[in-house]
Amino acid sequence: MGNTPAGPAxxxxxxxxxARAERFRALHTPGxxxxxxxxxxxxxxxxxxHAGAHAVATxxxxxxxxxxxxxxxxxxxxxxxxxxxxxxxxVDVPVTADIEGGYAQDPAGVGETVRLVLAAGAVxxxxxxxxxxxxxxxxxxxxxxxxxxAARRAADAEGIPLFLNARLDTYLFEVGxxxxxxxxxxxxxxxxxxxxxxxxxxxxxxxxxxxxxxxEGIDAPLNVLAGPGSPPVADLAAAGAARVSVGGSLAAAAxxxxxxxxxxxxxxxxxxxxxxxxxxxxxxxxGRATP
Numbered sequence: 273m274g275n276t277p278a279g280p281a282x283x284x285x286x287x288x289x290x291a292r293a294e295r296f297r298a299l300h301t302p303g304x305x306x307x308x309x310x311x312x313x314x315x316x317x318x319x320x321x322h323a324g325a326h327a328v329a330t331x332x333x334x335x336x337x338x339x340x341x342x343x344x345x346x347x348x349x350x351x352x353x354x355x356x357x358x359x360x361x362x363v364d365v366p367v368t369a370d371i372e373g374g375y376a377q378d379p380a381g382v383g384e385t386v387r388l389v390l391a392a393g394a395v396x397x398x399x400x401x402x403x404x405x406x407x408x409x410x411x412x413x414x415x416x417x418x419x420x421x422a423a424r425r426a427a428d429a430e431g432i433p434l435f436l437n438a439r440l441d442t443y444l445f446e447v448g449x450x451x452x453x454x455x456x457x458x459x460x461x462x463x464x465x466x467x468x469x470x471x472x473x474x475x476x477x478x479x480x481x482x483x484x485x486x487x488e489g490i491d492a493p494l495n496v497l498a499g500p501g502s503p504p505v506a507d508l509a510a511a512g513a514a515r516v517s518v519g520g521s522l523a524a525a526a527x528x529x530x531x532x533x534x535x536x537x538x539x540x541x542x543x544x545x546x547x548x549x550x551x552x553x554x555x556x557x558x559g560r561a562t563p
Contacts, residue, residue, distance in 0.1 A: 286431065293395035293433045296327055296366035300435070300471060300493040305509040308517040310370075312338050313355065314362040316522070318555050321363045328363050329396075330355065332370040334523030343520065345404045349375035349385055353392050360393030368396030368435060373404060379422035386426040386434065396435035398473055399423055401460065402445065409445040413460055417467040424468030437495060437515075438469035443476035454482065458489045465492055471515065478502040480511045487512020 299306045309325060311317035312334025320328050333343035335355050341347060352371065360367050369389050374382035382399070389397055401416040402409060411419075420438055427434035442448070442457045461472045473495035474486055480503060487494045493514035498505065499521040508516055533545035 289390070289393065289395060290432055292366040293435065296368065296395050297433060297435050297470070299326055299366075300514050302514060303509065305505060305513055306493075306515045307505055308368075308515065309522050310334060310518055310520065311359065312520070312523045314358040315552055315556075316526070317359040317363050317367070318552075320522075321365050322555060325365065327366045327368060327396075328359060329368045329398075329517055330359065330370050331520045331523055332372050333520030335370075337520070337523060337527065345372045345375070349388070353388055356389060356392040356394050366396070367394045368398070368437070369394040370398045372400060373402065374399055374419060374423070379418045382419045383422035383426035386423045387430060390427060390430050390432050390434065395432065396437060397423065398437045398439050400439035400441060400473075401464075402439075402441040409447055410441055413463045416460075417463045420464055420467040420469050435470045436468060437471040437473050438464035438467075439473040439475065440464070441475065443474055443482075445476075454485055454489075457486065461486075461490045461492070465490075471495055473497075473515075473517075475519065478508070480507060483508060483511040483513055487514075 306327065307325070308327060308329040309320045309323070310329045310331035311320050312331045316334075317328045332347070332352075335352070336343050336346050339347060339351065352369070352375065356367065356369050371385055371389060374385045376382045376385055386397060399420060401411050403411045420436065423436055427436065438461075440457055440460050442453055442460065447453065448456055457474060464472065469492065471493040472490050475497035477483055477486065477496055478498065483494070483496055494512060495515035495517060496508055496513045497519050498508065498516050499518055502508070505516050529545065533543070536542055536545050
């Protein structure tokens, strides 16, 4: 199971990061879901914080798009670490990072990624069991459990109570027959918890009875992925979700606005779509005034 770090943090920076990590962990409380509008760069993270979010989660898809790449581990570890560092230096709330498959083929490499993510200032990670370009959509359970265990050991060695969110893509990639999917997911969740995961993330599920069945069968905070057409946060929480994120949907909405505004300007010559724009300068200036 997720455990307490082996040794206390000693430096001032580490003490502050440990406090943020403990604050982030405490946000996963039953009945009051942690809502995370995912950010993809420092400016979007600052806007999410200013909107009232208690924490910031990064979006790997949004980050990839912002750098002209498709989703699916198109960015490397160095690029992701740069993004995390910029975001943690910009916001005051805890930051949890989407590290996709860990940017490594072996458990030791995943552990090194986690160590570097902690050094960049994050206090949580999502680690997925999808295998990009592999012969099967998901890694074998034992293989993914070993990667999660390596992530746990790396965090414990740094003395930071990292929140390790294990992402299961059984529903997202429609693995197996529909009637077997719940059992497959619960089996993986149990193995991932034993390996050291603190939370379980199951994207691709917003059907409330399925959310309820997952929440009942998993002894950890359940993270679900919301988006256009999904039930409201209150309904997902009532079904048992302890954490609700939106992945790349916020970035997609922002890029959708940019595309519509550009087309309007190039076709009709008008700028109506730009009417709700804001200046980031007040937020980025000392004192962080309201934009």
